[in-house]
Amino acid sequence: MPAQPHKDEEAALSASDIVLVVFDGVEAIDVAGPASVFTKAEQMRPGNYRLHIASPPGGTVATNGGLSFAGTRSLRQLPDAIDTLIVAGGDEPGVRAAIVEQRISDWLAEIAPRVRRIASVCSGAFALATAGLLDGREATTHWRACDQLQALRPQVRVRRERIYVHDGPVWTSAGVTTGIELALALVEDDLGHAVAMEIARTLALPLLRGAGESQLSPTLQAQSAASHRLRELLAWIGTHPQEALSVEALAARVQMSPRHFARAFVAETGCTPARFVEQTRVAAAAQLLRRTRWPQERIASRSGFRSVDALQRAFARQHGLTPQAWRDREGRPADVQRP
Structure with a gap:
């Protein structure tokens, strides 16, 4: 044998x-x-x-x-x-x-x-x-x-x-x-x-991007002409979408007055703080839509939106799609259990 x-x-x-x-x-x-x-x-x-x-x-x-x-x-x-x-x-x-x-x-x-x-x-x-x-x-x-x-x-x-x-x-x-x-x-x-x-x-990746995301990272583009202080803030925003990210809160983080911070942010990044925060939160929501089976209520909360309606309006502005349509297009993971 x-x-x-x-x-x-x-x-x-x-x-x-x-x-x-x-x-x-x-x-x-x-x-x-x-x-x-x-x-x-x-x-x-x-x-x-x-x-x-x-x-x-x-x-x-x-x-x-x-x-x-x-x-x-x-x-x-x-x-x-x-x-x-x-x-x-x-x-x-x-x-x-x-x-x-x-x-x-x-x-x-x-x-x-x-x-x-x-x-x-x-x-x-x-x-x-x-x-x-x-x-x-x-x-x-x-x-x-x-x-x-x-x-x-x-x-x-x-x-x-x-x-x-x-x-x-x-x-x-x-x-x-x-x-x-x-x-x-x-x-x-x-x-x-x-x-x-x-x-x-x-591998200590900061995040795992989905196939449908842009090759040119909005954060990297914003950082390209920013001062060291704002570059660090932009990176922090990208990893903390759930935090309070109002102009006042962000200005306090970099020890600037809200008015001076808002002007400096636009001058150095080319967009307003509110627009950048929305882009960051939509990107975070897109990751969760692709990588989990979570309902939109939980995704909205985890990505920093106050409501599903706010998430849907932001998604429509950036992608021209509802979150559900984006999820259907990108596909859901088959092996991630619904929490």
Whole structure:
């Protein structure tokens, strides 16, 4: 009678092969971010993932930041049964060389029918587009390159404002750090919301953005020309939407008179305190609508609105949708229990 495989061997056999494709000129964060997410997921739920870093020729790959990835596998050495294939992004010469000289898109077109899902981070979308894998699909890339992607491949429905886009077996994400959120979404798709949230906490993410949020963070835009004192206040507002956020309360926090504070806030951020607070609270509510099954009364309270009516009016001003319509469009998590 043949020997039964050890439990660890069974786990190794059942693990899904995750491949991150890199090339000279790749953006290091595009690789390290998703790799860290899948590594944390495997630590929390052993036996689910087996990670590979691969490049067209194999060996050492130089990133655009002076770091190197050593010992990458060549594309031809990868397992036959790849579960998830993620193409990282990088600087334009590096991406172009990978497509034109190393023919990475030809390889993608060949292997795609045998892969459960294919994804890209940032400008990695250009490799997928050149392979024809985005034709007829919604997709995104870094906001600076969206017009270029649309011009290159008119058959693609480019979504300029999305953090990531999921269309059938193809996932694409925006610039750089959104690769972390893409990877968390893939893990959530596999292992559930609770695991993805635990990884987000382990990575000390300030929040887990949904796919439908803008690539350009309102808080970051507001901080760009703000003084150090207001930059810290803007960050604090973003993590404390339930607090009293009147002009008087915010002015007291930065030790300014309400009148001087209101003038300085508009001058440095380009919007009024009330408008910024509303944007922050709507963003917090959107997170809860997507990530929980909570009723709108609880969501309104948790995101700082005094009533469901106030939440609905603010949502309509910013999104042109009711909270329920936004939730229906973005989808509800299947594994989050109603409190």
